[in-house]
Amino acid sequence: MADTVADTAPAPAPAAPRAPRPGPRLSAAVRENIAGWLFVAPVVVILGLFLLLPILMAMWVSLTDWNGQGSPFRPGVPFVGTENYTRLFTEDGLARQDFMTSIRNNFYYVAIVVPAQTVLALGLALIVNSRMLKGKTFFRAAFFFPSVTSSVAISVVFLFIFANSGAVTSLLKVFGIDGPQWFSDSRGVLHLLLGGLGLADPDNPPAALTDGGPFGLSWWEWLSGPSVAMCTIIMLVVWTTSGTFMLMFLAALQDIPVTLEEAGMLDGAGRRQRFRHITLPLLKPTLFLVLTLGLIATWQVFDQVYVMSQGNPAKTTLTPAFLSYQTAFRSFEYGSGTAISFVLFAIIVVLALLQRWIMRDRDPARRTRRS
Amino acid sequence: MKRRDSRSLASTFAGYFVLVFFALVFLYPFVIQVANSFKTEPDAAADALSPVPHPFSTSGYEKVFLNTDLPLWLGNSVLVTILVTAGRVLLCSMAGYALARIRFRGRKALFSAVIGVMAVPPVVLFVPKFLVLNQFGLYDSYTALVLPLIVDAAGVFIMKQFFESVPVSVEEAARIDGAGVWRTFWSVVLPMARPALITLTIISFQGSWNEFAHTLVAVQSPELFTLPRGIADLVSGSLGKGTQYPLKLGAAVLATIPVAVIFVVFQRYFVRGANEGAEKG
Numbered sequence: 001m002a003d004t005v006a007d008t009a010p011a012p013a014p015a016a017p018r019a020p021r022p023g024p025r026l027s028a029a030v031r032e033n034i035a036g037w038l039f040v041a042p043v044v045v046i047l048g049l050f051l052l053l054p055i056l057m058a059m060w061v062s063l064t065d066w067n068g069q070g071s072p073f074r075p076g077v078p079f080v081g082t083e084n085y086t087r088l089f090t091e092d093g094l095a096r097q098d099f100m101t102s103i104r105n106n107f108y109y110v111a112i113v114v115p116a117q118t119v120l121a122l123g124l125a126l127i128v129n130s131r132m133l134k135g136k137t138f139f140r141a142a143f144f145f146p147s148v149t150s151s152v153a154i155s156v157v158f159l160f161i162f163a164n165s166g167a168v169t170s171l172l173k174v175f176g177i178d179g180p181q182w183f184s185d186s187r188g189v190l191h192l193l194l195g196g197l198g199l200a201d202p203d204n205p206p207a208a209l210t211d212g213g214p215f216g217l218s219w220w221e222w223l224s225g226p227s228v229a230m231c232t233i234i235m236l237v238v239w240t241t242s243g244t245f246m247l248m249f250l251a252a253l254q255d256i257p258v259t260l261e262e263a264g265m266l267d268g269a270g271r272r273q274r275f276r277h278i279t280l281p282l283l284k285p286t287l288f289l290v291l292t293l294g295l296i297a298t299w300q301v302f303d304q305v306y307v308m309s310q311g312n313p314a315k316t317t318l319t320p321a322f323l324s325y326q327t328a329f330r331s332f333e334y335g336s337g338t339a340i341s342f343v344l345f346a347i348i349v350v351l352a353l354l355q356r357w358i359m360r361d362r363d364p365a366r367r368t369r370r371s
Numbered sequence: 372m373k374r375r376d377s378r379s380l381a382s383t384f385a386g387y388f389v390l391v392f393f394a395l396v397f398l399y400p401f402v403i404q405v406a407n408s409f410k411t412e413p414d415a416a417a418d419a420l421s422p423v424p425h426p427f428s429t430s431g432y433e434k435v436f437l438n439t440d441l442p443l444w445l446g447n448s449v450l451v452t453i454l455v456t457a458g459r460v461l462l463c464s465m466a467g468y469a470l471a472r473i474r475f476r477g478r479k480a481l482f483s484a485v486i487g488v489m490a491v492p493p494v495v496l497f498v499p500k501f502l503v504l505n506q507f508g509l510y511d512s513y514t515a516l517v518l519p520l521i522v523d524a525a526g527v528f529i530m531k532q533f534f535e536s537v538p539v540s541v542e543e544a545a546r547i548d549g550a551g552v553w554r555t556f557w558s559v560v561l562p563m564a565r566p567a568l569i570t571l572t573i574i575s576f577q578g579s580w581n582e583f584a585h586t587l588v589a590v591q592s593p594e595l596f597t598l599p600r601g602i603a604d605l606v607s608g609s610l611g612k613g614t615q616y617p618l619k620l621g622a623a624v625l626a627t628i629p630v631a632v633i634f635v636v637f638q639r640y641f642v643r644g645a646n647e648g649a650e651k652g
Contacts (some may be wrong), residue, residue: 032473034475035551035552035553036469036473037477039465039466039552039556040465040469040481040588041486042465042466043527044466044467046521046522047485048518053503054499054503057499057506061498068384077598123389126387127520132379132382133383133387133390135636139393143393145398145401145634146400147645148641149581149630149631150581150623150626152626153602154400154627156620157400159619160403160616160620162404165417170418170419171420245395247642300493300494303583303584306587307603310607324498328497329501329588342495343496344492345491348495
């Protein structure tokens with residue numbers, strides 16, 4: 001009986017009708033306040049210490065030339081203002097060149113990984129979800145397994161698979177293809193493609209493209225595409241992350257009522273039409289979620305670069321995350337390293353907001369059209 | 372009608388073909404990993420694709436146990452994983468419970484802050500985290516390895532969602548019986564939260580066992596290396612000279628086994644964890 005009463009009662013006002021007791025007892029509201037803050041205290045303290053405080057400290061350090069000796073707050077640390085930031089964008093030099101190279105590399109990486117993993121995840125989810133096939137649990141587990149394993153361990157495996165005498169090279173040989181020397185090949189794929197089509201000679205690129213370009217890199221360098229070495233990291237990441245996104249699509253697919261599919265069938269819609277007009281619109285929120293999560297994650301690629309390439313060959317696998325680490329911990333330029341972190345942060349935030357804006361722009365339009 | 376049957380048969384066949392092909396693509400690298408860890412070095416170099424070691428050899432494992440610090444890394448990994456997992460499960464469920472059920476001032480603002488924290492990309496915090504650890508004199512210690520990881524905003528979120536889905540009635544009955552907030556939480560609510568706790572335990576275990584980047588900014592002494600850090604050092608450091616693939620793959624196998632076992636046993640919790648992580652977005 002108590003159950004039914006409690007279920008219908010509004011959630012707030014716990015234990016309100018309590019008889020006042022003698023003695024110096026705190027009121028119920030005050031006790032709730034104290035208990036609440038005690039319960040969240042550890043989380044608040046640790047997130048504050050290792051999340052909020054680091055950001056504030058890093059903001060200061062990014063304005064200095066601190067070299068890691070002593071505290072960054074001691075009086076002798078040189079204050080350089082926004083120089084660590086401007087050096088990345090406006091000053092001609094190694095810092096800008098490396099940074100822009102890392103942006104270029106990561107851009108191509110994102111441009112391939114995000115669509116590839118999304119399409120693969122959706123395709124696998126659709127097949128696994130199809131009612132005619134058995135062994136769903138096994139296949140789901142098989143596709144998902146790579147995403148739960150250690151990024152470091154799996155990078156070691158891919159290092160071996162793509163080694164010069166490795167599995168991929170032997171596999172290509174079976175088909176009569178002479179594979180590239182994956183990890184030492186810094187040639188850009190787009191350059192190779194342009195060369196293959198006879199549009200430009202990679203060994204002797206057109207002067208119009210090499211003469212100038214934005215932010216210290218020539219147009220030719222911007223147009224390199226991912227290097228062959230970067231492609232191995234791309235394959236690894238698509239392979240590891242597709243499983244997670246497949247699960248998200250699968251969960252969304254299972255939420256689609258079967259009756260809807262059947263109604264479409266009765267209306268004489270073919271499989272393709274049903275996918276286009278019933279399944280896809282219902283998957284849209286998941287699709288945007290997968291794209292957003294993918295976009296955020298791909299701009300942070302680090303572990304694989306650290307284990308597999310350290311930014312080599314010829315800096316073609318350098319990413320902003322790795323460059324930030326390298327600048328701070330290898331060159332001891334902590335100011336510069338933190339500045340790169342913040343620029344990366346800004347890139348991720350801007351892209352996430354941009355994507356949200358695109359998504360918001362389209363949704364109302366669709367809704368009004370329908371009504 | 373007959374045509375239709377043969378068409379659906381063909382599409383079933385095509386469906387299985389695609390599934391089996393991708394299952395091979397997704398699983399064969401692990402077969403290669405395990406098989407080659409039991410090969411001799413020349414064999415691994417000559418025939419990397421073959422799933423059968425010829426001859427079978429455990430010298431890769433012998434070397435990795437005797438010539439590297441792997442036993443030490445293993446010990447550190449176990450220690451860090453246990454502490455981080457235990458800490459996360461306890462602290463995240465406490466905070467999740469408070470945010471879901473206890474009506475204290477600032478609750479809404481705090482929850483927004485937790486959501487905001489989840490949005491900060493971890494890579495961005497790399498160098499900043501080092502700055503704080505360094506400033507407090509914690510850099511290069513077990514505390515630095517464990518403490519920053521012991522709380523996870525996503526875990527708080529998962530637990531809050533769970534506690535909100537539990538009917539209030541049970542707690543209220545306990546409260547009316549005179550149990551305090553802590554008693555209600557510990558002996559009434561938490562035992563009911565088993566599925567959510569298992570999910571959180573598994574995500575935390577997997578996350579902390581695999582954690583690599585944090586160790587780079589938290590410690591530098593080889594005595595404090597965890598397994599991923601040690602393996603990364605093995606591959607890119609001085610020991611990485613020469614190929615030594617059976618040894619490296621053996622170390623990678625050892626790093627993969629615990630998560631693989633847990634995955635096989637608790638698969639549905641993994642699936643749930645992945646999808647709950649998605650809902651926060």
